[in-house]
Amino acid sequence: MTKRGSTYYVRFIVPQDRWQDVGRATAARAGIRRDIVKSLYTKDYRQALLRRDAKLATIRTDVDAALVAHGLPPLHGDWSPACGDLQQQLTDQALQARQALEEADDYRAPYYRNDDPATGVIVSESISDRDFGADVVRESLHESAQRIAQRIGGPAGDKAAREACQQAQAIASGTATPLGILLDRWFPQIDGVVTKQLIDRHHLALSRLGQHLAQAAGIETGDPEGYARSIPIERINRKTAGHFREWLEKLPGLGPRVVGFHLSTMNTFWKWAQDVGYAEVNPWTGSTRGLKRKISLSTRARGEKRPYTDDELVRLLTQARERMTQPNRGPWARVIYDMLRLAPLTGCRQNELASLTVGRVIRPQHPGQLWRISVTENVSKTRSSVREVPLHPIAQAVIEQRLADLPAQPAADAMIFPECKPGGRDNKPGHYLSKRYATFLKSVLGENNAVDFHSFRRCFATFIKQAEANGADSCSDLVLDHLLGHKPVTLATNTYAAKRFDWSVYNRAIMEMGDRGIADVVLQAMRT
Incomplete structure (x- = not known):
């Protein structure tokens, strides 16, 4: 509503893409019409509230009739909202009413006996603006809920409309809080703290929750996540959580690991909701019980990830070297060949290598020491992943050649692998490397789910342990944890032992790994 002078008016906003159509249908002077303003013929705010919705409905009906008369589609086109969309609209209406009621004056004027304040006896009170507004809201929500009854039809429609109306009234009165209000607070808090990929995973989990809740209610929705956002947090209990897990496990093509991801999203969000006082209990506690066993069985059936065999490493290195010599080779041929020598000799993750810069290459200050590469916090996966890794002479030769190919006196942030342009949701340099390496791997070893780029880290760990088994004193479990960027398991090593040893220890470990x-x-294939 708007006010002109002392009279209230209602303003109907025309969608921008229909300005010309409505202007033509209503014979607007300028040829377009952005809005339609009509008087409510009252100076009383309460009376204006009562007339507003009816006037808006009349304007829409008149505009649609004018459009159809000119051979144009109505404002809503051919679209007809699903029941789930109608409930979302009802929730939005309730939220707007909630805000209006919170801002309304709650003062109730006292009525004294014999209309004499001097008596001091209050016999009743007047209706406040908030009380009056609450009555208007109840009538408005009930009227809007009838669209759900009309859409479904029969007793089922009446039941769905009644439940939707009760839910909307609870939202408007402030006794229920839709998930959407809380999610709009939660997502900004985790943005920048977790990866974009994880945030996308959260949205997928909420979308599937909305799909499940809509199916359980026997209604359709064109926006499952939006439907979930319209549901009050108070409606989600342990029974809902249990049914959701059962529903997820029955979805075709959805493995136990993904089920665990979705339940983890719910558990994380509800813990936050508890912290901010909007959830008394967390119904998702223990919802993943038994999934670890199912994941283990699924992994065993699919094939556990493993390190490359010596034969596979030789085949990969040979093929990569041959492609390097082809005249029509692309820029990725050399990248993959270099990675095949760096990854198994450093144990670094894909993005840790792809994001390597000049400033992260550490040259030794004393003769006899190995070069090192630094894994900094901005590219590490966890806090424990921040580390420095000595370079085996073969790996060092790769880095030296890469540095020699850069322009003279490169900046500290110059990329060692400029071919690895950032990409993906998190804008990581390892994004495109992942895709190119997967294609190369399949072309050499065929379909093989047991190995991937991460298998080079498994190779590195295997090399270290094989060296220890062959008498290498420096290749202990603790040194391996430090080199891989893992938090040690035992209390003695992760709490009391030094977080870093003298660099000579790691240098010896790398050299003993290569020798024993x-x-x-494999070494010969890496050198040639």
């Missing part, structure tokens, strides 16, 4: 942990045929 890696097969000669």
Whole structure:
């Protein structure tokens, strides 16, 4: 509503893409019409509230009739909202009413006996603006809920409309809080703290929750996440959580690991809701019980991830080297060949290598020491992943050649692998490398779910342990944890032992790994 002078008016906003159509249908002077303003013929705010919705409905009906008369589609086109969309609209209406009621004056004027304040006896009170507004809201929500009854039809429609109306009235009165209000607070808090990929995973989980809740209610929705956002948090209980897990596990193509991800999203969000006082209990506590076993069985059936065999490493290195010599080779041929020598000799993750810069290459200050590369906090996966890794002479030769190919006196932030342009939701340099390496791997070893780029880290760990088994004193479990960027398991090592040893320890470990942990045929394939 708007006010002109002392009279209230209602303003109907025309969608921008229909300005010309409505202007033509209503014979607007300028040829377009952005809005339609009509008087409510009252100076009383309460009376204006009562007339507003009816006037808006009349304006819409008149505009649609004018459009159809000119051979144009009505404002809503051919679209007809699903029941779930109608409930979302009802929730939005309730939220707007909630805000209006919170801002309304709650003063109730006292009525004294014999209309004499001097008596001091209050016999009753007047209706406040908030009380009056609450009555208007109840009538308005009930009228809007009838669209759900008309859409479904029969007793089922009446029941759905009644439940939707009760839910909307609870939202408007402030006794229920839709998930959407809380999610709009939660997502900004975790943005920048977790990866974009994880945020996308949260949205997918909420979308599937909305799909489940809509199916359980026997209604359709064109926006499952939006439907979930319209549901009050108070409606979600342990029974709902249990049914949701059962529903997820029955979805075709959805493995136990993904089920666990979705339940983890709910558990994380509800913990936050408890912290901010909007959830008394967390119905998702224990919802993943038994999934770890199912994930283990699923992994076993699919094939556990493993390190590459010596034969596979030789085949990969040979194929990559041959592609390097082809005249029509692309820029990724060299990147993959270099990664095949760096990854198994450093144990670094894909993005840790792809994001390597000049400033993260550390040259030794004393003769006899190995070069090192630094994994900084901005590219590490966890806090424990921040580390420095010595370079085996073969890996060092790769980095030296890469540095020599850069322009003279490169900046500290110059990329060692400029081919690895950032990409993906999190804008990581390893994004496109992941895709190119997967294609290369499939072309050499065929379909094989047991190995991937991460298998080079498994190779590195295997090389270290094989060297230890062959008498390498420096290749202990603790040194391996430090080099891989893992938090040690035992209390003695993760609490009392030094977080970093003297660099000579790591240098010896890397050299002993090459001498006693890696097969000669693999080393030869890396050198040539």
